Amino acid sequence: MYHERILTDRLHRLFSVFPVVVVSGARQVGKSTFLANTLGMKMNTVVFDPVIDIENARMDPELFLSNRTPPVILDEIQYAPELVPAIKRRIDRDRSAGQYILTGSQQWGVMRTISESLAGRAVFLDLEGFNLAEITHEKRQDTWLDKWIGDPVDFLKTFSGRCLTKTTLYEQLWRGFFPEAQFIPLDTIPDFHVAYQRTYIERDARQFADVSNWQLFGRFLRMTAALTAQEVNYSQIGRELGLTPQTARRWLDILKATFQWVELEPFSGNAIKKVSGKPKGYISDTGLACSVQAISSPMAIAGHPLWGALFETAAVAEVRKQCSFMSPRPRMYHWRTYGGAEVDIIIEYDGRFYPIEIKAKSNPSRGDTSGISAFRQQYPDIPVERGLVLAPIERPNRISEKDYAVPWDIKNV
Numbered sequence: 001m002y003h004e005r006i007l008t009d010r011l012h013r014l015f016s017v018f019p020v021v022v023v024s025g026a027r028q029v030g031k032s033t034f035l036a037n038t039l040g041m042k043m044n045t046v047v048f049d050p051v052i053d054i055e056n057a058r059m060d061p062e063l064f065l066s067n068r069t070p071p072v073i074l075d076e077i078q079y080a081p082e083l084v085p086a087i088k089r090r091i092d093r094d095r096s097a098g099q100y101i102l103t104g105s106q107q108w109g110v111m112r113t114i115s116e117s118l119a120g121r122a123v124f125l126d127l128e129g130f131n132l133a134e135i136t137h138e139k140r141q142d143t144w145l146d147k148w149i150g151d152p153v154d155f156l157k158t159f160s161g162r163c164l165t166k167t168t169l170y171e172q173l174w175r176g177f178f179p180e181a182q183f184i185p186l187d188t189i190p191d192f193h194v195a196y197q198r199t200y201i202e203r204d205a206r207q208f209a210d211v212s213n214w215q216l217f218g219r220f221l222r223m224t225a226a227l228t229a230q231e232v233n234y235s236q237i238g239r240e241l242g243l244t245p246q247t248a249r250r251w252l253d254i255l256k257a258t259f260q261w262v263e264l265e266p267f268s269g270n271a272i273k274k275v276s277g278k279p280k281g282y283i284s285d286t287g288l289a290c291s292v293q294a295i296s297s298p299m300a301i302a303g304h305p306l307w308g309a310l311f312e313t314a315a316v317a318e319v320r321k322q323c324s325f326m327s328p329r330p331r332m333y334h335w336r337t338y339g340g341a342e343v344d345i346i347i348e349y350d351g352r353f354y355p356i357e358i359k360a361k362s363n364p365s366r367g368d369t370s371g372i373s374a375f376r377q378q379y380p381d382i383p384v385e386r387g388l389v390l391a392p393i394e395r396p397n398r399i400s401e402k403d404y405a406v407p408w409d410i411k412n413v
Helices: 008-015 031-038 061-066 083-093 110-117 144-150 152-157 169-175 186-208 214-226 234-241 245-257 286-292 307-324 366-378
Strands: 020-024 044-047 072-075 100-104 122-126 261-266 280-283 331-336 342-349 352-358 387-391 403-407
Touching: 008 020, 008 031, 008 122, 020 031, 031 044, 031 072, 031 100, 061 083, 083 110, 110 122, 144 152, 144 307, 144 342, 144 352, 169 186, 169 286, 169 307, 186 214, 186 286, 214 234, 214 245, 214 280, 214 286, 234 245, 245 261, 261 307, 280 286, 280 307, 286 307, 307 331, 307 342, 307 352, 342 366, 352 366, 366 387, 366 403
Parallel strands: 020 100, 020 122, 044 072, 072 100, 261 331, 352 387, 387 403
Antiparallel strands: 261 280, 331 342, 342 352
């Protein structure tokens, strides 16, 4: 059963203006399904293969394109990089909108070539796993984040309710947010994630990255899952696995390039000293994290040391996905001082700053806003809006003079 994606209208709009739209994202986030249900009925589609040269696209890209009258969807374009220069030449001759949609599941190699070669000709649309509104079939286009940024006071006055999923919070974290994981029986979820790991490690990373020890790389993936929601420390990762910091950084770049790992850059304001300059990293999907950490069931999350980190990972991903629906896209940071004060997310938009803390608890209190208060004190000259504490609670409530605890799963408006 197809769940309509919130990016549907934006895809239509971009394709009506630009010659090329590039839809990128990890494997299994639903890129092909999204395009098939959005534009596929009106367009020819070619799905490329890493082994077979489909219709001699790699051997003779000009002939291939001549036999495919636009509009055309070219799926998994990273397997046919020879097409990119040929597409560029055609776009230079004809800049009309709506010619090609390209998809890819990694950010290096051909995808970088696309961004360089098709600069000014192509726009990029990032697709991730489902957000909560998509899981619950909420079709409203205005996200709660957009409303909060637009008018924090009005947002807090008019609570739109929660996205009521059919699963418990523990089960949702254990399933993760890949589209297919929402529909298969619970007892097959571990098999789904094991198959995903094998496909990712044995196919994608092997093909596009220079990794000689695949068993060690698998341990590296498990290590990063255990370190989700922490600041990135290449030396620590290297020591644990017997890798140099340089190798740890390179392997983490592989995870980022294949959309398995995301980072929030540190916020430093006016280069204030005593502020950490390390990014904070998150594994892309909580279901994948549960799988590689051998968490056996949803209820096992309750007593697991990673419970708080898993909840933060899911909440940060929800905010990040909502940011991706906005244009222009807000900037997201994290903030931490060497003294221990921290804010999980700082959103910057229109010159204003919106702090968000994430707490895996049902009764957040004033003490949970201490990091937000420290941020305001550290930067008295910048406009800091009311802060939010996202938590697994039922309704919003005020917990300090300027800050509110709100459900992490608020409905769109």
